[in-house]
Amino acid sequence: MTRHLAIVGSGPAGYYTAEAAQKKWGDDVRVDVFDTLPVPFGLIRTGVAPDHQSIKGVSRRYETTALSDNVRFVGNVTIGQDVTVEELQGLYDAVVFATGAPHDKPLGLPGEDLANVFGSAAFVGWYNGHPQFAQLDPDLSGKSAVVIGMGNVALDVARILSKTEDEFAGSDIVNHALEALKASRLTTVTIVGRRGPHQIMMTPKELGELMHLLRATPRVDPADLPAPEDDAILEPGLRKSVGHLRSFAAIPESERADKAVEIDFDMFASPVRLIGTGKVEGVEVERTRVEAGRAVGTGETYVIPVDLVVACIGYRSSPIPGVPFDERAGKFANDEGRILPGLYAVGWARRGPTGTIGTNRPDGFGVIDRIAEDLASGALGTVTRQGRAGFDALAEERQLDIVTFRDWKKIEEAEAQAAREGAPREKFVDIASMIRARG
Incomplete structure (x- = not known):
């Protein structure tokens, strides 16, 4: 039958x-x-x-x-x-x-409807040529971008924003995105995550790619890293990923001077609202600490000046x-x-x-x-x-x-x-x- x-x-x-x-x-x-x-x-x-x-x-x-x-x-x-x-x-x-x-999971924050704020499904769809998002037209003329999330999609977005035209050789990025990225004036891409190095969802291969970018270099604040001996409890893949973060923190300033773009990992930082008049101008975040694997707010807040926001926090x-x-x-x-x-x-x-x-x-x-x-x-x-x-x-x-x-x-x-x-x-x-x- x-x-x-x-x-x-x-x-x-x-x-x-x-x-x-x-x-x-x-x-x-x-x-x-x-x-x-x-x-x-x-x-x-x-x-x-x-x-x-x-x-x-x-x-x-x-x-x-x-x-x-x-x-x-x-x-x-x-x-x-x-x-x-x-x-x-x-x-x-x-x-x-x-x-x-x-579909993008909404941020659920005040200001997420400001211009030049995108979810990763839309932004990734834009540079990948999805018919639904081909007309997105993000403004890349500013200096600073914030990517919210600590998974591989956030890494993808940060890497794509940081690459030179030559680094897209052999890729199938669509022409409208390539032309926009060629004209980009971004100098800082900040990856914001609520928790710390031991809770990231980024895989070693994707993290390692950041060390080989022609015009960009990653930065991690050494103060955000736990004691090296604490890595022993991690499963091997995560331990290797954290090892990459330690390598990023150890890059000397002399090596950074030759790079036009910095990819900054801002950990223990939970976005609370997006600020701007018409268009996004800043992301207010609350400093956190991790308790039993969960991010808990400390009450300390600060604002990251920003011209573009891409939220990579999940899909529906x-x-x-x-x-x-x-x-x-x-x-x-x-x-x-x-x-x-x-x-x-x-x-x-x-x-x-x-x-x-x-x-x-x-x-x-x-x-x-x-x-x-x-x-x-x-x-x-x-x-x-x-x-x-x-x-x-x-x-x-x-x-x-x-x-x-x-x-x-x-x-x-x-x-x-x-x-x-x-x-x-x-x-x-x-x-x-x-x-x-x-x-």
Whole structure:
């Protein structure tokens, strides 16, 4: 008996789930992978830093799955708008939400609506060419930027803001962002975090990159570092990361003199409000101390003068009409991936924005095991569903302009042809251009 599976979202979680379905049912499954955009791969395309091309290479694995006969990419279709969730449930044995967490978690601070204040989803989307954020147009004419957060996304943003044009060789940063960064006048990028070195979420490889920037140098206040012997209790990766921070603190001032940009780690600092008239001019922070792993305010405050703020404090999934959503956690309400009978969640849509790209693989295989259990137990009913054929009939009736994976390959070829010298591609940053490139 052929099983029909709909996966909403074509990023890592979506394609790992499709791969798991193939391994579970072989030729006896048909998988349709839906995406609002005409292009696949989700945050691999629009979230991973453009100068981290080796990480983006994982998409080749998903391409193997996508080009197989029983998996189909259905791009340019918005579930909940073009097609309802209820309609999908009537057509497929199971519907899996692999939509990731594409929206910024709000700061929740006074002044966050000032001009030149951005969340990382928007800012990263801007320099990665996401159609939703391509027109963001941040003002980089000031001297000082503040990046709020102590994870790898904050590091990505700080690094991108600090690089020279030559350092983007081989990357797929989009032209509009590259031109803006070339004209940037930033001299200080301050990374602000509520807690200290032992609580950072930055990984050693990404931290180590800061030591090799052509025009920028990192700074850590030695007073923020715990006693070296205290590092012994840390797990190896974090211990190595803290070792990088110690190296930053030890850089002599003579070496800093030749660098035009400073990346300053301001730890034990919790933002309390953003200040400005129309446009952000400062970030007021409260000095903290760490008690039992938590940041506790000391009452001491100060203001960091600033011209640009990027908040890298986390992400939220997109609610979809008819699907229970946990507003507090910013993800679909679920029990180990089960939302309601026939509805499932995987990846960030299931667990929130945690883990690496690879974390989504066991997550995808796990949700397929649960779907198999529910099918075997009869929990999903015994109705024979039409699957792909039924959706195609609905799409034709509604005149939906579906983009297939082979269409995407034509878009990809056009992006490669438009690339500047040394770059792998120049992304189309609006949907109409993508559709035209399909032919």
